[in-house]
Amino acid sequence: xxxxxxxxxxxxxxxxxxxxxxxxxxxxxxxxxxxxxxxxxxxxxxxxxxxxxxxxxxxxxxxxxx
Numbered sequence: 001x002x003x004x005x006x007x008x009x010x011x012x013x014x015x016x017x018x019x020x021x022x023x024x025x026x027x028x029x030x031x032x033x034x035x036x037x038x039x040x041x042x043x044x045x046x047x048x049x050x051x052x053x054x055x056x057x058x059x060x061x062x063x064x065x066x
Contacts, residue, residue, distance in 0.1 A: 004051050009061070014045070014053045021060070 011017050018041070019025040029041045036044055036052060044052050 004054055007058070010054070010057070014050050014057065015041075017057050018053075021057070 006012065011020070015025070015029060018029060022028055032038050032040045032043075035056065039047075041053055044050065
């Protein structure tokens with residue numbers, strides 16, 4: 001899979017983006033989530049689906065800027 005280009009405010013490690021933005025990021029990254037078909041963010045990372053986390057992060061950041 002092609003590497004996703006990072007935006008200016010993003011870290012190489014997508015987990016760092018969430019750690020900087022969420023007070024409960026450690027717990028959130030380990031918890032299965034309905035928006036990821038019941039997988040946890042860590043499971044997505046392990047399966048190479050980091051782009052899905054970036055999509056969520058970007059949608060949250062962009063919606064807070066509006």
